[in-house]
Amino acid sequence: MNLVTDEKHGKIIDVGSFQHFMIMKEKNEKKLKCMLCFVNYPVIKKTFIITNITNNDxxxxxxxxxxxxxxxxxxxxxxxxxxxxxxxxxxxxxxxxxxxxxxxxxxxxxxxxxxxxxxxxxxxxxxxxxxxxxxxxxxxxxxxxxxxxxxxxxxxxxxxxxxxxxxxxxxxxxxxxxxxxxxxxxxxxxxxxxxxxxxxxxxxxxxxxxxxxxxxxxxxxxxxxxxxxxxx
Known part of the structure; x- marks a missing residue:
């Protein structure tokens, strides 16, 4: 664990915990994006099929x-x-x-x-x-x-x-x-x-x-x- 002092506010910050928090946040954001893509895929696919109908059809x-x-x-x-x-x-x-x-x-x-x-x-x-x-x-x-x-x-x-x-x-x-x-x-x-x-x-x-x-x-x-x- 790395501890540093925030001189401005006189506080001790756990750098390791903060880094871990940022890494987990980034992973969660990626997971959320993947879930949204998975949920929206049928809608996107359906929209593509509908808009791909030709005038002749x-x-x-x-x-x-x-x-x-x-x-x-x-x-x-x-x-x-x-x-x-x-x-x-x-x-x-x-x-x-x-x-x-x-x-x-x-x-x-x-x-x-x-x-x-x-x-x-x-x-x-x-x-x-x-x-x-x-x-x-x-x-x-x-x-x-x-x-x-x-x-x-x-x-x-x-x-x-x-x-x-x-x-x-x-x-x-x-x-x-x-x-x-x-x-x-x-x-x-x-x-x-x-x-x-x-x-x-x-x-x-x-x-x-x-x-x-x-x-x-x-x-x-x-x-x-x-x-x-x-x-x-």
Missing amino acids: LQQNENITTLYALDPEARTFCFHDGKYGHTITNGAVYNRCSDIDFDSYYNGNFTVGIEGSRVGTIIDLGSSEDLKEKYKYSETVGNGQGFASIHRKNNTIFILKGNAYNNTFQVMDESSTLFQENSTASSSVILGHLYLVRITDHSNAAFERIVKMLVIAYRPNELVTIRWELLI
Whole structure:
């Protein structure tokens, strides 16, 4: 034990005990830091996983997709797997699965049924307000009930009838047009409008793909964002 005199205050200080105290304090601080890191690791890991989700992952999970007019891959889209229709491989652009195109065939238009022997029909249903007025059903704030209610039974398309929560539906007038042989494969992109899409295949009578879409964002000559759902 080393004892020294504090001349200023006339006290004797145990230097050894003081050094021991400082060493133990430093060790305890290191232990505390380690414990904090251990406790926070799951939170840090979870935060990393959440923030590492890509925009494309979110789009696919939510059935929200943005098409880009000038992008060689992302101007077309496949409703079957929820991915872009083109792919760049070995220095070239290839078609992978293109159900719908934005802006390539006609400026400011959707075009459907564009690959191989596929034939497409697209019908502009108008806005949510248009549908509410036409079919006389009740909407909630934000006008999402009409789009949500559109569904298919066999070769007929239905939409909400009356109250949004009474589970009653009516046949859409556009249903017969959608299933006609004569098709309209292109339609203007209009913000806030709903669309029905039907794609068939001349070489495969069993093939059919029907989709409902809602344009939720649109910048002419640049991009369009759609909410979509397959009708099975």
